[in-house]
Amino acid sequence: MRDVAVVATAQHQVAALTGTTEVQLMVPLLNAVRDAIGLTQADIGFTCSGSSDFLAGQAFSFVHTLDAVGSVPPISESHVEMDGAFALYEAWVKIQTGAADTALVYGYGKSSPGSLRDILALQLDPYHVAPLWPTADAVAALQARLLLESGVSGAGELAEIAVRSMRHAVGSPHAVRSSADVTVADVLAEAPVADPLRPSDIAAEADGGCAVVLAAGDLARGLCERPAWIRGIDHRIDAHGLGVRDLTRSPSAAAAAVRAGAGDDRLDFAELHGLYTSQEAILVRELDLDDDLLVNPSGGALAGNTTMAAGLMRIAEAAARISAGEGDRALAHATSGPCLQQNLVCVLEGE
Amino acid sequence: MSGERIAVLGVGQTKYRSTRGDVSIAGLVREAAYRALEDAQLGWGDIDAVVIGKAPDFFEGVMMPELYLADALGCVGKPMLRVHTAGSVGGSTALVAASLVQARIHRRVLTLGFEKQSESNATWALSLPQPFSVSANAGAGGYFSPIIRQYMTRSGAPDLIGCMVAFKDRQNALLNPYAHLHQHDLTFEKVVESPMLWDPIRYSETCPSSDGACAMVLGDEVAGDAATGPVAWVHGTAMRSEANNFPGRDEVNPLASRDCAADVFRQAGITDPRTQVDVVEVYVPFSWYEPMWLESLGFAEPDNGWRMVEDGSTSLDGGDLPVNASGGVLSSNPIGASGMIRFAEAAMQVRGMAGEHQVDGARTALGHAYGGGAQYFAMWVVGSEKP
Amino acid sequence: MSDPDVPPSALSGDVTLPAVLRDVEPVRSVRTPIRLEYSVTAGSAAEAYLRAYAEKRIVGHRSPVDGAVFIPPRGVDPRYGQETAEEVELAHTGHVGSFCVTHLPIPGRSDLVPPYVSAWIHLDGSAIGFLGLVAGCANEDVRIGMRVRAVWKPDGELGPTSESILHWEPTGEPDVPFERAGNRAWRAGGPDGRDGRQERGDA
Numbered sequence: 020m021r022d023v024a025v026v027a028t029a030q031h032q033v034a035a036l037t038g039t040t041e042v043q044l045m046v047p048l049l050n051a052v053r054d055a056i057g058l059t060q061a062d063i064g065f066t067c068s069g070s071s072d073f074l075a076g077q078a079f080s081f082v083h084t085l086d087a088v089g090s091v092p093p094i095s096e097s098h099v100e101m102d103g104a105f106a107l108y109e110a111w112v113k114i115q116t117g118a119a120d121t122a123l124v125y126g127y128g129k130s131s132p133g134s135l136r137d138i139l140a141l142q143l144d145p146y147h148v149a150p151l152w153p154t155a156d157a158v159a160a161l162q163a164r165l166l167l168e169s170g171v172s173g174a175g176e177l178a179e180i181a182v183r184s185m186r187h188a189v190g191s192p193h194a195v196r197s198s199a200d201v202t203v204a205d206v207l208a209e210a211p212v213a214d215p216l217r218p219s220d221i222a223a224e225a226d227g228g229c230a231v232v233l234a235a236g237d238l239a240r241g242l243c244e245r246p247a248w249i250r251g252i253d254h255r256i257d258a259h260g261l262g263v264r265d266l267t268r269s270p271s272a273a274a275a276a277v278r279a280g281a282g283d284d285r286l287d288f289a290e291l292h293g294l295y296t297s298q299e300a301i302l303v304r305e306l307d308l309d310d311d312l313l314v315n316p317s318g319g320a321l322a323g324n325t326t327m328a329a330g331l332m333r334i335a336e337a338a339a340r341i342s343a344g345e346g347d348r349a350l351a352h353a354t355s356g357p358c359l360q361q362n363l364v365c366v367l368e369g370e
Numbered sequence: 371m372s373g374e375r376i377a378v379l380g381v382g383q384t385k386y387r388s389t390r391g392d393v394s395i396a397g398l399v400r401e402a403a404y405r406a407l408e409d410a411q412l413g414w415g416d417i418d419a420v421v422i423g424k425a426p427d428f429f430e431g432v433m434m435p436e437l438y439l440a441d442a443l444g445c446v447g448k449p450m451l452r453v454h455t456a457g458s459v460g461g462s463t464a465l466v467a468a469s470l471v472q473a474r475i476h477r478r479v480l481t482l483g484f485e486k487q488s489e490s491n492a493t494w495a496l497s498l499p500q501p502f503s504v505s506a507n508a509g510a511g512g513y514f515s516p517i518i519r520q521y522m523t524r525s526g527a528p529d530l531i532g533c534m535v536a537f538k539d540r541q542n543a544l545l546n547p548y549a550h551l552h553q554h555d556l557t558f559e560k561v562v563e564s565p566m567l568w569d570p571i572r573y574s575e576t577c578p579s580s581d582g583a584c585a586m587v588l589g590d591e592v593a594g595d596a597a598t599g600p601v602a603w604v605h606g607t608a609m610r611s612e613a614n615n616f617p618g619r620d621e622v623n624p625l626a627s628r629d630c631a632a633d634v635f636r637q638a639g640i641t642d643p644r645t646q647v648d649v650v651e652v653y654v655p656f657s658w659y660e661p662m663w664l665e666s667l668g669f670a671e672p673d674n675g676w677r678m679v680e681d682g683s684t685s686l687d688g689g690d691l692p693v694n695a696s697g698g699v700l701s702s703n704p705i706g707a708s709g710m711i712r713f714a715e716a717a718m719q720v721r722g723m724a725g726e727h728q729v730d731g732a733r734t735a736l737g738h739a740y741g742g743g744a745q746y747f748a749m750w751v752v753g754s755e756k757p
Numbered sequence: 758m759s760d761p762d763v764p765p766s767a768l769s770g771d772v773t774l775p776a777v778l779r780d781v782e783p784v785r786s787v788r789t790p791i792r793l794e795y796s797v798t799a800g801s802a803a804e805a806y807l808r809a810y811a812e813k814r815i816v817g818h819r820s821p822v823d824g825a826v827f828i829p830p831r832g833v834d835p836r837y838g839q840e841t842a843e844e845v846e847l848a849h850t851g852h853v854g855s856f857c858v859t860h861l862p863i864p865g866r867s868d869l870v871p872p873y874v875s876a877w878i879h880l881d882g883s884a885i886g887f888l889g890l891v892a893g894c895a896n897e898d899v900r901i902g903m904r905v906r907a908v909w910k911p912d913g914e915l916g917p918t919s920e921s922i923l924h925w926e927p928t929g930e931p932d933v934p935f936e937r938a939g940n941r942a943w944r945a946g947g948p949d950g951r952d953g954r955q956e957r958g959d960a
Contacts, residue, residue: 040800043832046840060838066611072454073433076795078426079456082742086613086831089838093626096611096746097462100427100434100454109451109466115473117372132795141433141791145489146394149432150789256440256450263441274447356437361450385761391786404765431791509861516855516877523901523935548761569858569872613835617825617884617943718758725758 023114024239024246025231025338025367027052032193032227032323032332035131041075041228045087045127048230052123056232056242060089063232064119066096067110069103069126070327073138084127095119102126103229103331104292104353104363110233111252120235127228128327135224135326142357144259155294155357156221160213162266162358163297167215171267171304174215177296178206181219181321184296188318193332195323196223220296222324229331231338247338247367250348251279254363261358272352272362273305279350279364281306287346288313290333292320292353301359302352316340330354334365341369371606371637373472375756377594378602378717380410380587386550386702389488390581395430396442399484402583402707403443406480410587411598414444417587418476423453423463423483424706431490443480455611457653457741459483460584460709461748464737465607467588468750472607477590483707484583511568511576511656513743518658519570521622525661527676529570532657533561534679536575536700539654542686543697545726550580550702575657575700582704584711591756602717602752605734606637614743621744627666630747635668638751640734643668647751648732649692649719651712653739655699660684663738664693686727695719695727709739713750720754802832805844810921813909817883819843825884825943829919849907850928851880854939858896874899877939878925884943889919893926901939902932 029051036044053059060066066088070081081098088094095118099106103126110122139155166172181201188197201219209217232242239246255271255278258264276282289308293299299314299321308314315321317336320329330353337351348368355361382405384390390398399422407413420443422436432438436452443450455462460483467481521527537558543549556574564574594601610630612619619625631643640646650669654660661675669691670678678684684693694700696715699708716737718724724732733754740747763769799807802818806829809816818830818841826845827834834841854877863869874896877886891899893908905925915921936942 037798038801038804040798040803040831043800043802043840046833046838049838050840071433072426072428073793076793076797078428079742081454082456082614082745083831085611085745086833086835087838089834089836090612090626091616091836093610093612093624093629095609096455097453097466097609098455100452105451109469112466112469112473112475115373115475116469118469118472129798132797133793138433138793141427141431142437144438145430145432145435145789146787150787254449255447256437256445258441258446259438260441271447355434360437360440382765383761401765401768404767405759408765408767409759431789512857512859512861512875515857515859519857520855520901520939547758566858566860566872569860615885615940616834616836617940619885619940621940723758 021115021235022248023111023233023235024248025334026234026239026243026246027055027232028335028339030193030227030229030332030335032195032225032325034195034225036129036226037131041084041127041129042087044228045084045125048228049087049123049125052230052232058121060094061092063121063123064095065110065113065122066094067098067106067122067124069099069101069106069331070128071100073141074128074130074326076133102353102355103328104334105254107231107331107334108252108254108363111249114233114235120238122233123230124233124331125228125230126328126331128325129226130224130326131226154213156213156216158261158357159295159297160216161261163215163295165266166297166300169267172297172300174207175203176300177220178203180296180299181206184315184318184321187316188322191317191322193323194318195225197318197322216295222294222321225323225325227325227328229328229335231331231335243342245342245344245369247341247369249365250368251366253278254361256361259360266358267301269301269305269359269362272302272359275362275364276306279366281350281364281366284348286312286350287348288316289350290317290319290337290352291315292330292333294320294324296321298359306350306352306364330363337367341367371472371757374474375591375594376468376471376604377589377591377597378586378752379589379593379597380406380412381714381718382406382409382585383548383711383714384582385548386580386582386704388578388580390486391488395435395486395489396439398486398581399439399482399583400442402585403480403482406585406587412478412587416478417444417480419449419470419479420445421451421453421463421467421479421481423459423710424485425457425459429485429487429490429705443482455741455746457705458709458739458746458748459741460707460711461713461737461739462609464586464710464713465609465748465750468604468607471588471590478593479588480585481588482583482585483710485704485706486581487579488581511571514656515568515571517621517744518656521658521662522570524622525673525676527661528680530562531661531676531679532575533558533572535654535657535660537561538685539694539698539700542695542727543701546696549697550578571656577655577699577703580702580704582702582707584707584714586710586714586717600721600723602720602754603756604750605753605757606634606751608633608749610747612745614745622662623666623672624744626745627740627747630749631667634749634751640751644691647691647734647736649695649729650736651694651696651715651738653699653709653712654694655703657700660693686729692729695724695729709748712739713737717752720752800832802830806830807917810919811915811917813915815847815849815880817845817847819845826882827885828880828883828887847883848881851878851905852933852938853877853891853899853901853903853905854879854886855901856891856899872896878905879939885940889922890924892924900932902935904928904930904932
């Protein structure tokens with residue numbers, strides 16, 4: 020395997036981008052990561068992005084966003100209808116083939132134009148479940164209730180996760196929900212939205228985008244003072260049917276972590292893409308994270324969830340902290356699908 | 371090409387029809403996947419990862435349908451990726467799968483493209499009201515017609531070249547049992563007399579709308595060597611994209627297309643495509659794109675691609691460079707699979723397994739796909755021998 | 758090559774239905790209507806462009822890289838991924854880059870009676886074309902390179918939409934030669950960053 024590192028990151032995330040198109044969102048981010056390391060688009064070996072037509076409400080929506088990249092001369096480029104973290108995986112693979120030494124990766128999404136909770140229902144089995152049109156929160160609440168009633172987690176644990184996210188998010192430039200003084204009692208006093216999930220259990224919806232540059236070997240060392248090396252990356256998917264899975268578990272997350280080598284050495288922190296406190300509770304167990312590990316120093320996806328980019332943002336957050344010397348080894352996680360169906364784990368290290 | 375050698379171990383397709391009402395989406399993809407596994411003489415347990423592609427999710431009304439298809443494609447506990455690069459997606463999907471083998475991350479990968487347009491309403495999917503743009507174009511034909519008109523003007527091609535392509539491809543489709551359109555009674559005159567839809571594009575010069583899926587099993591060199599039947603070896607892979615509209619853009623012969631072709635042929639060691647390539651499967655959703663792409667790909671001089679159509683060079687019956695022996699996109703168009711069908715048909719040709727539409731002695735073949743406003747390109751060169 | 762009408766062997770086994778389902782009419786299909794509503798953002802570039810139509814003006818954006826003018830403006834030069842912000846008012850005349858005679862109706866445009874002509878309109882001073890309808894002459898008389906001008910709705914009916922222009926009609930001026938028509942006419946401007954087409958004095 021070639022050594023590949025994250026050498027530049029940029030992100031923007033707000034509660035709602037009301038006056039800005041996806042193209043206008045991405046232009047400054049893409050330029051920021053290229054400028055940070057002194058590369059132009061012509062120097063980039065491969066470009067890959069992640070986004071969703073259903074989020075944009077338009078077929079072929081990613082075609083418009085290509086305008087933000089700059090494609091004269093034409094670029095070697097691909098797109099996944101997945102979170103940008105999976106675009107990063109495709110780009111990492113491309114560098115592993117030897118066909119590219121650098122890659123530009125981006126993911127973006129705007130949930131504010133539509134009703135995300137209803138749109139996500141269309142991810143479910145189209146014949147048996149989607150016609151019932153359960154909201155994403157209702158589906159997640161099934162998982163949370165199983166977690167609570169099986170005794171794996173308690174309501175207090177979930178509230179603590181919510182509190183920790185909001186406290187960490189204070190001072191985090193990309194968080195859209197933060198609080199320095201919220202308490203577990205405050206969270207437990209909230210009326211449930213989808214019982215047992217309370218507002219603070221549910222990731223704060225956001226609009227935004229994220230761009231990352233990957234580079235291989237000595238090239239990475241020359242571009243960046245302290246590259247964040249991808250020491251392992253893997254992703255797995257579980258069965259789709261909610262009824263055929265033990266929803267208190269996420270075997271795909273556990274398998275991805277093992278294959279990414281997460282447990283091979285001590286971690287300094289983890290950035291998790293849990294969309295609900297209940298999902299974060301499951302992830303901490305499945306990823307086999309130590310009780311005292313710093314989880315989501317940025318506040319995590321709970322503090323700001325840009326659908327289609329939140330996973331890539333976790334990798335960018337982890338890489339940026341490592342490059343800044345705020346840790347030597349981190350786990351970044353991305354998820355997709357209902358109830359943690361698909362999971363990606365990326366282990367990043369400084370040198 | 372750097373990295374691991376890649377072999378096409380198996381190909382599977384569904385019968386293409388306007389409506390596959392007998393199966394669900396899952397049933398459709400399983401049919402193609404099983405055929406590919408049977409062709410490769412492998413089982414689900416031999417597959418390390420699945421890479422799936424399709425065109426816009428609105429075509430079925432299912433958001434990221436690969437999540438729901440994980441079970442049907444034997445993917446539980448494995449990696450799954452979903453590619454979407456507009457009309458080129460079937461080709462791009464195969465190339466992402468190939469890169470997983472090339473990078474030595476996986477030994478054997480199942481890749482699959484599908485579309486089940488009958489599940490939803492494609493016209494609805496493509497005409498979602500966009501409040502800030504004028505709607506003055508009716509469908510993809512309206513988009514590509516002005517480009518074809520430019521080509522006709524600058525090349526001086528006779529008006530009926532497009533009809534010749536359409537008639538050839540529909541005749542070829544009669545030799546392909548999987549093709550959607552089997553128009554036994556079609557004559558050249560009927561093609562010419564079919565109604566104008568987007569002048570200069572006639573009805574018979576357009577692609578159908580199909581349900582269907584196409585799958586391939588790709589493997590590394592060891593897997594290719596272990597296969598009992600013939601395999602196709604990948605000699606080159608390339609993708610290129612360019613923006614939809616910019617000053618100086620040549621819409622007829624986009625630079626992204628020329629760059630992509632130059633890259634894939636360089637990898638394959640091909641310096642004279644016309645003599646070194648035996649058969650091509652080119653993405654031709656509107657008939658005139660055959661001569662246009664032949665020029666862009668370097669099989670003909672600029673503005674002279676139409677002569678290859680006129681003199682029969684691209685015919686399966688005696689031409690030196692049969693184009694779309696399968697009947698092409700003009701005969702079967704499950705959009706998300708259409709690009710992969712081109713790649714798979716190229717592989718079938720060099721494996722000698724194309725049945726009645728086999729090109730005798732085919733050893734080197736090009737698979738090609740394009741998408742968006744002729745701005746996304748995916749290509750591979752496959753051969754009967756190892757690179 | 759396997760027979761497409763014979764299912765793969767793994768799928769050809771008989772399905773045994775549970776007794777309770779044996780005499781029940783099979784479900785062949787289900788209809789599940791989908792309705793989603795979106796509030797789409799025009800963005801600052803498109804908003805100014807649309808508002809200009811209400812004032813009977815056509816505006817584009819000038820690229821900071823080489824002065825190429827884009828219409829409709831999207832706030833970016835797609836060649837280089839560079840932000841554009843400088844607004845440029847464009848002439849109401851131009852030429853047809855290419856066109857399609859459409860014999861099909863457009864969903865939601867009952868006002869358009871087929872056959873009608875949709876065309877790439879290349880405004881004087883713009884470096885790319887944009888879509889418009891051509892009328893005011895026989896469809897057979899529309900040509901690549903034909904000079905056209907905007908036909909606006911009456912002042913009282915103008916609004917923040919490109920449909921404030923009803924269509925484009927011939928001016929009667931000599932055609933732009935084919936090799937200079939459309940996007941391919943663009944050549945990079947001089948160091949002052951002006952539109953190369955204007956520098957050559959044509960169109």
